[in-house]
Amino acid sequence: MENKAVYYGDYLQLEKITGAQDPESFKEGKIPAHDEMLFIIIHQAYELWFKQILFEVNSVIAIMDKPTLNDNSPEMQTVVHRLKRVTTILKVLVQQIDIMETMTPMDFLDFRDMLRPASGFQSYQFKILEAKLGLKFDQRHGQNYYTSQLKEKDIAVIKDAENGRSVLELINAWLERMPFITTEFWNNYQQVYVNSLAEAEKNNAEFFTTVFTDTSANAERNLTPKACRAALFIMLYRGYPMLELPFQLLDTLLEIDNQLGNWRNRHINMVRRMIGTRIGTGGSTGAGYLKGAMDKHYIFKELAQLNSFLIDRRQLPVLPKELVGSLGYS
Numbered sequence: 001m002e003n004k005a006v007y008y009g010d011y012l013q014l015e016k017i018t019g020a021q022d023p024e025s026f027k028e029g030k031i032p033a034h035d036e037m038l039f040i041i042i043h044q045a046y047e048l049w050f051k052q053i054l055f056e057v058n059s060v061i062a063i064m065d066k067p068t069l070n071d072n073s074p075e076m077q078t079v080v081h082r083l084k085r086v087t088t089i090l091k092v093l094v095q096q097i098d099i100m101e102t103m104t105p106m107d108f109l110d111f112r113d114m115l116r117p118a119s120g121f122q123s124y125q126f127k128i129l130e131a132k133l134g135l136k137f138d139q140r141h142g143q144n145y146y147t148s149q150l151k152e153k154d155i156a157v158i159k160d161a162e163n164g165r166s167v168l169e170l171i172n173a174w175l176e177r178m179p180f181i182t183t184e185f186w187n188n189y190q191q192v193y194v195n196s197l198a199e200a201e202k203n204n205a206e207f208f209t210t211v212f213t214d215t216s217a218n219a220e221r222n223l224t225p226k227a228c229r230a231a232l233f234i235m236l237y238r239g240y241p242m243l244e245l246p247f248q249l250l251d252t253l254l255e256i257d258n259q260l261g262n263w264r265n266r267h268i269n270m271v272r273r274m275i276g277t278r279i280g281t282g283g284s285t286g287a288g289y290l291k292g293a294m295d296k297h298y299i300f301k302e303l304a305q306l307n308s309f310l311i312d313r314r315q316l317p318v319l320p321k322e323l324v325g326s327l328g329y330s
Contacts, residue, residue, distance in 0.1 A: 033110035134168025
Protein backbone atom coordinates (compact mmCIF):
# COMPACT_ATOMS: atom_id res chain seq x y z
CA MET A 1 0.00 0.00 0.00
CA GLU A 2 1.32 3.40 -0.99
CA ASN A 3 2.08 5.75 1.89
CA LYS A 4 0.08 8.96 1.96
CA ALA A 5 2.16 12.13 1.77
CA VAL A 6 2.58 13.73 5.18
CA TYR A 7 2.61 17.51 5.52
CA TYR A 8 4.66 19.02 8.36
CA GLY A 9 1.98 21.34 9.72
CA ASP A 10 -0.71 18.66 9.58
CA TYR A 11 1.49 16.01 11.20
CA LEU A 12 2.25 18.30 14.15
CA GLN A 13 -1.27 19.77 14.19
CA LEU A 14 0.27 23.22 14.31
CA GLU A 15 -3.03 25.01 13.82
CA LYS A 16 -4.25 23.52 17.11
CA ILE A 17 -1.01 24.24 18.94
CA THR A 18 -0.37 27.78 17.71
CA GLY A 19 -4.06 28.61 18.07
CA ALA A 20 -4.23 27.41 21.68
CA GLN A 21 -3.22 30.71 23.30
CA ASP A 22 -6.12 32.87 24.49
CA PRO A 23 -4.76 35.51 26.89
CA GLU A 24 -7.29 36.84 29.39
CA SER A 25 -5.94 40.37 29.05
CA PHE A 26 -6.46 40.32 25.27
CA LYS A 27 -10.21 39.89 25.62
CA GLU A 28 -12.65 42.67 24.81
CA GLY A 29 -12.71 45.56 27.25
CA LYS A 30 -9.31 44.79 28.79
CA ILE A 31 -5.84 46.28 28.29
CA PRO A 32 -3.56 43.65 26.62
CA ALA A 33 -0.61 42.60 28.79
CA HIS A 34 2.25 41.79 26.44
CA ASP A 35 3.93 39.21 28.72
CA GLU A 36 0.81 37.08 29.19
CA MET A 37 1.54 35.38 25.86
CA LEU A 38 4.97 34.33 27.15
CA PHE A 39 3.39 33.13 30.41
CA ILE A 40 0.91 30.91 28.56
CA ILE A 41 3.41 29.43 26.12
CA ILE A 42 5.92 28.61 28.88
CA HIS A 43 3.28 26.74 30.86
CA GLN A 44 1.95 24.96 27.80
CA ALA A 45 5.51 23.83 27.06
CA TYR A 46 5.80 22.53 30.63
CA GLU A 47 2.64 20.47 30.23
CA LEU A 48 3.85 19.01 26.92
CA TRP A 49 7.10 17.97 28.58
CA PHE A 50 5.16 16.50 31.52
CA LYS A 51 3.22 14.43 28.99
CA GLN A 52 6.47 13.13 27.46
CA ILE A 53 7.94 12.34 30.90
CA LEU A 54 4.79 10.41 31.82
CA PHE A 55 5.04 8.53 28.51
CA GLU A 56 8.59 7.46 29.43
CA VAL A 57 7.76 6.62 33.06
CA ASN A 58 4.71 4.56 32.07
CA SER A 59 6.85 2.52 29.69
CA VAL A 60 9.41 1.92 32.46
CA ILE A 61 6.67 0.76 34.84
CA ALA A 62 5.33 -1.63 32.18
CA ILE A 63 8.78 -3.19 31.72
CA MET A 64 9.63 -3.45 35.41
CA ASP A 65 6.21 -4.86 36.32
CA LYS A 66 6.89 -8.06 34.37
CA PRO A 67 7.31 -11.30 36.39
CA THR A 68 11.00 -11.55 35.48
CA LEU A 69 13.60 -9.01 34.38
CA ASN A 70 17.20 -9.83 33.53
CA ASP A 71 19.50 -7.25 35.13
CA ASN A 72 21.66 -6.95 32.02
CA SER A 73 19.03 -7.48 29.34
CA PRO A 74 18.10 -5.12 26.52
CA GLU A 75 14.91 -4.36 28.50
CA MET A 76 16.91 -3.15 31.49
CA GLN A 77 19.06 -1.05 29.16
CA THR A 78 15.83 0.46 27.83
CA VAL A 79 14.68 1.29 31.37
CA VAL A 80 17.93 3.10 32.13
CA HIS A 81 17.94 4.87 28.76
CA ARG A 82 14.40 6.19 29.15
CA LEU A 83 14.92 7.33 32.74
CA LYS A 84 18.05 9.18 31.63
CA ARG A 85 15.91 10.87 28.99
CA VAL A 86 13.59 11.95 31.83
CA THR A 87 16.52 13.59 33.65
CA THR A 88 17.50 15.45 30.47
CA ILE A 89 13.95 16.75 30.02
CA LEU A 90 13.87 17.86 33.66
CA LYS A 91 17.03 19.87 33.03
CA VAL A 92 15.19 21.63 30.19
CA LEU A 93 12.32 22.43 32.58
CA VAL A 94 14.79 24.10 34.92
CA GLN A 95 16.34 26.08 32.06
CA GLN A 96 12.93 27.33 30.91
CA ILE A 97 12.73 29.39 34.09
CA ASP A 98 15.46 31.58 32.60
CA ILE A 99 12.96 32.60 29.92
CA MET A 100 10.20 33.16 32.45
CA GLU A 101 12.47 35.43 34.47
CA THR A 102 12.75 37.85 31.56
CA MET A 103 9.31 38.96 32.80
CA THR A 104 9.50 41.55 35.58
CA PRO A 105 7.19 41.63 38.63
CA MET A 106 5.37 44.67 37.17
CA ASP A 107 4.93 42.84 33.86
CA PHE A 108 3.31 39.97 35.77
CA LEU A 109 1.00 42.29 37.71
CA ASP A 110 -0.42 43.51 34.40
CA PHE A 111 -2.42 40.26 34.17
CA ARG A 112 -1.87 38.26 37.38
CA ASP A 113 -5.21 39.05 39.04
CA MET A 114 -7.06 37.95 35.91
CA LEU A 115 -5.81 34.37 36.42
CA ARG A 116 -7.45 33.63 39.80
CA PRO A 117 -7.96 30.95 40.92
CA ALA A 118 -5.93 29.24 38.17
CA SER A 119 -2.48 28.13 39.36
CA GLY A 120 0.36 25.85 38.36
CA PHE A 121 -0.63 23.92 41.48
CA GLN A 122 -3.57 22.64 39.41
CA SER A 123 -1.23 20.74 37.07
CA TYR A 124 -2.73 17.27 37.43
CA GLN A 125 -0.05 15.83 35.13
CA PHE A 126 2.71 16.79 37.56
CA LYS A 127 0.82 15.22 40.47
CA ILE A 128 0.37 12.04 38.41
CA LEU A 129 4.09 12.03 37.69
CA GLU A 130 4.97 12.34 41.39
CA ALA A 131 2.56 9.49 42.23
CA LYS A 132 3.90 7.21 39.50
CA LEU A 133 7.47 7.82 40.63
CA GLY A 134 6.51 6.88 44.21
CA LEU A 135 5.31 9.89 46.22
CA LYS A 136 2.42 8.71 48.41
CA PHE A 137 -0.47 10.92 49.48
CA ASP A 138 0.36 10.60 53.19
CA GLN A 139 3.90 11.82 52.46
CA ARG A 140 2.75 15.01 50.73
CA HIS A 141 3.10 18.50 52.08
CA GLY A 142 -0.20 20.37 52.51
CA GLN A 143 -2.53 17.40 52.07
CA ASN A 144 -5.69 19.44 52.71
CA TYR A 145 -4.78 21.77 49.85
CA TYR A 146 -3.50 18.99 47.58
CA THR A 147 -6.68 18.34 45.55
CA SER A 148 -8.89 21.19 46.78
CA GLN A 149 -8.32 23.26 43.63
CA LEU A 150 -8.82 20.46 41.12
CA LYS A 151 -11.80 19.27 39.08
CA GLU A 152 -13.29 15.91 40.05
CA LYS A 153 -12.20 14.25 36.79
CA ASP A 154 -8.59 15.26 37.41
CA ILE A 155 -8.71 14.05 41.02
CA ALA A 156 -9.96 10.66 39.80
CA VAL A 157 -7.01 10.31 37.40
CA ILE A 158 -4.53 11.22 40.16
CA LYS A 159 -6.11 8.74 42.61
CA ASP A 160 -5.90 6.03 39.96
CA ALA A 161 -2.17 6.76 39.55
CA GLU A 162 -1.67 6.61 43.32
CA ASN A 163 -3.31 3.18 43.44
CA GLY A 164 -1.06 1.73 40.74
CA ARG A 165 2.43 0.30 41.22
CA SER A 166 5.02 3.07 41.29
CA VAL A 167 8.61 3.11 40.09
CA LEU A 168 9.76 3.13 43.72
CA GLU A 169 7.69 0.05 44.58
CA LEU A 170 8.98 -1.79 41.53
CA ILE A 171 12.56 -0.82 42.38
CA ASN A 172 12.05 -2.26 45.87
CA ALA A 173 10.75 -5.55 44.42
CA TRP A 174 13.65 -5.68 41.93
CA LEU A 175 16.24 -5.10 44.64
CA GLU A 176 14.71 -7.65 47.01
CA ARG A 177 15.35 -10.54 44.65
CA MET A 178 19.11 -9.95 44.45
CA PRO A 179 20.77 -13.18 45.65
CA PHE A 180 24.36 -12.08 46.24
CA ILE A 181 24.52 -11.10 49.91
CA THR A 182 25.16 -13.77 52.55
CA THR A 183 24.77 -13.33 56.31
CA GLU A 184 28.53 -13.79 56.75
CA PHE A 185 29.30 -11.03 54.25
CA TRP A 186 26.80 -8.66 55.83
CA ASN A 187 28.04 -9.17 59.39
CA ASN A 188 31.60 -8.60 58.18
CA TYR A 189 30.64 -5.42 56.31
CA GLN A 190 28.74 -4.04 59.28
CA GLN A 191 31.78 -4.49 61.51
CA VAL A 192 34.09 -2.78 59.01
CA TYR A 193 31.62 0.11 58.63
CA VAL A 194 31.17 0.67 62.38
CA ASN A 195 34.94 0.65 62.88
CA SER A 196 35.31 3.30 60.15
CA LEU A 197 33.06 5.83 61.91
CA ALA A 198 34.50 8.94 63.51
CA GLU A 199 33.51 9.60 67.11
CA ALA A 200 30.93 12.21 66.07
CA GLU A 201 29.33 9.68 63.68
CA LYS A 202 28.75 6.84 66.17
CA ASN A 203 24.96 7.32 65.99
CA ASN A 204 25.17 6.01 62.43
CA ALA A 205 25.79 2.53 63.85
CA GLU A 206 22.24 2.49 65.25
CA PHE A 207 20.84 3.97 62.03
CA PHE A 208 22.65 1.18 60.14
CA THR A 209 20.67 -1.43 62.07
CA THR A 210 17.39 0.41 61.51
CA VAL A 211 17.88 0.66 57.75
CA PHE A 212 19.38 -2.75 56.98
CA THR A 213 18.10 -5.13 59.65
CA ASP A 214 15.13 -4.00 61.73
CA THR A 215 11.95 -4.73 59.75
CA SER A 216 9.72 -3.56 62.61
CA ALA A 217 11.23 -0.07 62.49
CA ASN A 218 10.58 0.43 58.79
CA ALA A 219 6.82 1.08 58.76
CA GLU A 220 7.35 4.59 57.36
CA ARG A 221 10.05 3.56 54.90
CA ASN A 222 9.50 2.67 51.25
CA LEU A 223 12.50 0.38 50.85
CA THR A 224 12.74 -2.80 52.92
CA PRO A 225 15.97 -3.75 54.74
CA LYS A 226 16.58 -6.49 52.15
CA ALA A 227 16.21 -4.01 49.28
CA CYS A 228 18.51 -1.53 51.03
CA ARG A 229 21.20 -4.18 51.49
CA ALA A 230 21.02 -5.02 47.78
CA ALA A 231 21.18 -1.35 46.75
CA LEU A 232 24.20 -0.73 48.97
CA PHE A 233 25.92 -3.81 47.54
CA ILE A 234 25.38 -2.44 44.02
CA MET A 235 26.87 0.91 45.04
CA LEU A 236 29.88 -0.72 46.69
CA TYR A 237 30.73 -3.18 43.92
CA ARG A 238 29.47 -1.29 40.87
CA GLY A 239 32.76 -1.92 39.05
CA TYR A 240 31.80 -5.54 38.40
CA PRO A 241 30.23 -6.01 34.93
CA MET A 242 26.91 -7.45 36.16
CA LEU A 243 26.39 -4.47 38.47
CA GLU A 244 27.21 -1.66 36.03
CA LEU A 245 23.67 -1.38 34.64
CA PRO A 246 21.93 -1.77 38.03
CA PHE A 247 24.16 1.03 39.38
CA GLN A 248 23.26 3.27 36.44
CA LEU A 249 19.59 2.67 37.25
CA LEU A 250 19.98 3.67 40.91
CA ASP A 251 22.15 6.66 40.02
CA THR A 252 19.62 7.86 37.45
CA LEU A 253 16.79 7.71 40.01
CA LEU A 254 18.88 9.90 42.32
CA GLU A 255 19.45 12.32 39.45
CA ILE A 256 15.69 12.52 38.83
CA ASP A 257 15.22 13.60 42.45
CA ASN A 258 18.11 16.04 42.07
CA GLN A 259 16.61 17.68 38.99
CA LEU A 260 13.12 17.83 40.55
CA GLY A 261 14.76 19.54 43.52
CA ASN A 262 16.54 22.00 41.22
CA TRP A 263 13.24 22.77 39.47
CA ARG A 264 11.43 23.37 42.77
CA ASN A 265 14.26 25.53 44.09
CA ARG A 266 14.33 27.71 40.97
CA HIS A 267 10.55 27.95 41.13
CA ILE A 268 10.69 29.14 44.75
CA ASN A 269 13.27 31.81 43.95
CA MET A 270 11.25 32.96 40.95
CA VAL A 271 8.04 33.23 43.01
CA ARG A 272 9.84 35.21 45.73
CA ARG A 273 11.17 37.54 43.06
CA MET A 274 7.80 37.96 41.34
CA ILE A 275 5.31 38.22 44.22
CA GLY A 276 7.40 38.37 47.42
CA THR A 277 5.31 37.13 50.36
CA ARG A 278 1.91 37.41 48.64
CA ILE A 279 -0.31 34.35 48.28
CA GLY A 280 -0.42 32.39 45.03
CA THR A 281 -3.24 32.87 42.51
CA GLY A 282 -4.61 29.48 43.59
CA GLY A 283 -4.75 30.50 47.25
CA SER A 284 -1.58 28.79 48.52
CA THR A 285 0.99 30.55 50.69
CA GLY A 286 3.12 31.01 47.58
CA ALA A 287 6.84 30.60 48.17
CA GLY A 288 6.17 29.21 51.67
CA TYR A 289 4.11 26.34 50.30
CA LEU A 290 6.67 25.58 47.61
CA LYS A 291 9.47 25.51 50.20
CA GLY A 292 7.53 22.99 52.31
CA ALA A 293 6.94 20.78 49.28
CA MET A 294 10.59 20.95 48.23
CA ASP A 295 11.77 19.86 51.68
CA LYS A 296 9.36 16.91 51.82
CA HIS A 297 8.92 15.62 48.28
CA TYR A 298 12.19 13.74 47.77
CA ILE A 299 10.95 10.47 46.32
CA PHE A 300 14.16 8.43 46.26
CA LYS A 301 15.68 9.89 49.43
CA GLU A 302 16.13 6.42 50.95
CA LEU A 303 18.51 5.55 48.12
CA ALA A 304 20.41 8.78 48.77
CA GLN A 305 20.66 7.91 52.48
CA LEU A 306 22.62 4.77 51.59
CA ASN A 307 25.63 6.96 50.80
CA SER A 308 25.91 7.37 54.59
CA PHE A 309 26.96 3.72 54.78
CA LEU A 310 29.73 3.60 52.17
CA ILE A 311 33.31 2.86 53.20
CA ASP A 312 36.71 3.45 51.65
CA ARG A 313 37.00 1.06 48.69
CA ARG A 314 40.36 -0.11 50.06
CA GLN A 315 38.53 -1.53 53.07
CA LEU A 316 35.85 -3.35 51.09
CA PRO A 317 35.48 -7.03 52.04
CA VAL A 318 36.91 -9.32 49.36
CA LEU A 319 34.15 -11.20 47.58
CA PRO A 320 34.24 -15.02 47.33
CA LYS A 321 35.74 -16.33 44.09
CA GLU A 322 32.48 -18.01 43.06
CA LEU A 323 30.58 -14.75 43.51
CA VAL A 324 33.15 -12.79 41.53
CA GLY A 325 32.67 -15.27 38.69
CA SER A 326 28.90 -14.80 38.71
CA LEU A 327 29.33 -11.01 38.52
CA GLY A 328 31.19 -11.23 35.22
CA TYR A 329 29.75 -11.57 31.74
CA SER A 330 30.73 -15.21 31.32
